Amino acid sequence: MKIYVCVDMEGISGIVHPTQLMKGEAMYEEGRRLLTNEVNAVVESLLQEGVREIIVRDIHASGVNFIPERLHPGASYVMGGTLFQERFPGLDHTFDGALLIGYHTMAGVERAVRDHSYSSRHFTSLKLNGRPIGEIGLDSLLLGTYGVPVLLVTGDEATCKEAANELEEVTTYATKVGLGRHSAILKSPVKVHEELRVTIAEALKHRDSYRPFIQSGPYELQVQYMSTDLADAKYCDGKQAIRLDGLTIRVMDDDLTSLLCRAL
Numbered sequence: 001m002k003i004y005v006c007v008d009m010e011g012i013s014g015i016v017h018p019t020q021l022m023k024g025e026a027m028y029e030e031g032r033r034l035l036t037n038e039v040n041a042v043v044e045s046l047l048q049e050g051v052r053e054i055i056v057r058d059i060h061a062s063g064v065n066f067i068p069e070r071l072h073p074g075a076s077y078v079m080g081g082t083l084f085q086e087r088f089p090g091l092d093h094t095f096d097g098a099l100l101i102g103y104h105t106m107a108g109v110e111r112a113v114r115d116h117s118y119s120s121r122h123f124t125s126l127k128l129n130g131r132p133i134g135e136i137g138l139d140s141l142l143l144g145t146y147g148v149p150v151l152l153v154t155g156d157e158a159t160c161k162e163a164a165n166e167l168e169e170v171t172t173y174a175t176k177v178g179l180g181r182h183s184a185i186l187k188s189p190v191k192v193h194e195e196l197r198v199t200i201a202e203a204l205k206h207r208d209s210y211r212p213f214i215q216s217g218p219y220e221l222q223v224q225y226m227s228t229d230l231a232d233a234k235y236c237d238g239k240q241a242i243r244l245d246g247l248t249i250r251v252m253d254d255d256l257t258s259l260l261c262r263a264l
Helices: 026-050 135-144 159-169 190-205 228-232 256-263
Strands: 002-007 054-057 075-076 097-103 125-129 150-156 171-180 183-188 221-226 239-242 246-254
Touching: 002 026, 002 135, 026 054, 026 097, 026 190, 075 228, 097 190, 125 135, 135 150, 135 159, 135 256, 150 159, 150 190, 159 171, 159 256, 171 190, 221 228, 221 256, 246 256
Parallel strands: 002 054, 002 097, 054 075, 097 150, 150 171
Antiparallel strands: 125 221, 171 183, 221 246, 239 246
16 A cells, blocks of 8 residues: 655644744744654554555645654655645555645635645635635645545644535544634644544545545636735736736636646
């Protein structure tokens, strides 16, 4: 069995404040430890279930957040920033499933820790073919282009609800209950790691019932940027990329990866 693990940071147990998430901030090293410990718990759980190959992708911000010397030796790790055409390096059709660990909701969701859509500094909303979508949906679609289903999504309670609504057939696990953007009722990371072992075992047991998340093209992505200068930086030809107003651009493409590369 081969599993691809995509790891964000906002939904990791114990994470609740922006200073835990950003390089140079006072609590960032604490955030890195929480992240690395949870990744290790996931890898150990997968190994206990007989998974023979594991790739773990750090997708938070710069992609350099894991503490390398503390990582579990039973997996390979992808770190560093990549373009959308290489969002998940090493992924191919031979993987049996993917886990989305430590994810968050799309922008604008109430009682959600660090809600945003791909970038809290660049976008206020994304709509794919007229429907609001966030990282859970878009990453699941990218994984689906390889025929790889999402087996498990973890994050705060609101994230789990979004995953269930978007994917329908998926296991979810809540690491916390959001009270606001920077507050939550937290579970102990130790408890989360213990419960993840049971949850991962359950998700793998039912993996054959999960299907890749696929949406056929053509695609239309509407992006609302945080400021007009961010929209100004995008080339609009008036045909495949159209400026709708000062903040909003609509991009069209038959290929999902190409679409995201152009818009995001």
